[in-house]
Amino acid sequence: MKTTRSELIQSLARDLHPVRPPLSPLLAAACWLAGTWVFVVSVTLLIAPLRPGALLQASTHGRFLAESLVGLAGSVLIAGYVFADSVPGFARRVVLPVGLALAVVWVLAFVAGLGFPALEPSMVGKRAECYLETLVYGLPPTLAAIWISRRYFVLEPLRTAALSALAAGMVPALLMQFACMYDPAHILMFHILPVPLLVAVAVGVQWLLLRASSSRRDHRSSTAAGS
């Protein structure tokens, strides 16, 4: 028999318990970003140092610095949107397209760099498994973002998972511009290409979590109906 509206309201009121409003989502985003950078930088440097002269190149080659800053800005905006969007009605809609546009510009900078690179391409600083490093270092922050956002109330879980992975994956990819060799073709193939793969993994994980929640809810409903 279908539940009436008043029955539902009474049931929800019986289920009521005090709740505390969560941490501001923007503060959560800032903490997550800081934690992600600390984590990625730490593990990257544990494996191997930065490319010799990379930091000097950032101060002497404006376009190289600009590439990095555009990518960083995109990652920050996307991360901010992920957490803001976890609270219904909180996020400003304009933030996501701007963040995504910056990410696209960042990628296109390397496409343009195939013909006109910001730095002289070189094998100096090449890391043996940079592709795997980008993927593996991006995974824990992705899962952390998914976990944190679920503490709020995510209206579009699959989109949130995808954007979490995008923001998280851009961090090791950005760092690799300083930690690995500089060659736009190499960057596109081995630093940036793992990011869509990370997005696919995140969406898969979120989908499995949604299915598990749905099964638990169906089981509870059928148990309640039978008792």
Next chain:
Amino acid sequence: MTRNDEAHWSELMQRSQAGNAPAYEQLLTELADGIMAYLRHRFGPADFTEDCVQECLFAIHQARHTFMPGRPFRPWLFAIVRNRAIDMLRRQHAYTRVFPVRLDDVQDADLTSTGAEEQHDRAQRAGSVLELLAPGHREALRLTKLMGYSIDEAAGHLGISRSAMKVRVHRATRAAVRVLEGERE
């Protein structure tokens, strides 16, 4: 929804967050009426509106910890309501009869548009999602989502193929979603 309503519901929600059950019951009862009015305004007397109201109430219950005192209540509430309405619209199946009307009884004139400008003015005044859609999309949603006819029946009535009907319903749903999402800003 007036500013007084917003302040009133915000205050009730804060009391509910503290565990005040009577305040919570009052809040949900008042919100339910407001949500029903909003859904009827947007979709008309569709069969799924009461189910949608209940889904919204449940979502509000699950999301109540995310409401931040001091922030506006309306954007928080309607982000949830729009999300649930869009979800229900996408999930609507074709076999629930909304009106006791046979397909043959539906006059073609009911489904065609009047002058485009007059239509748009009426739609703006009425605020109905359906009225704001293109005639082809409006027909598709009315037949399949509101009047409960199957894809095959609706395709037969419109004289198009089954696959063309499915595409039209999909595009119409997306157009309706865009109208609802356009309310956010």
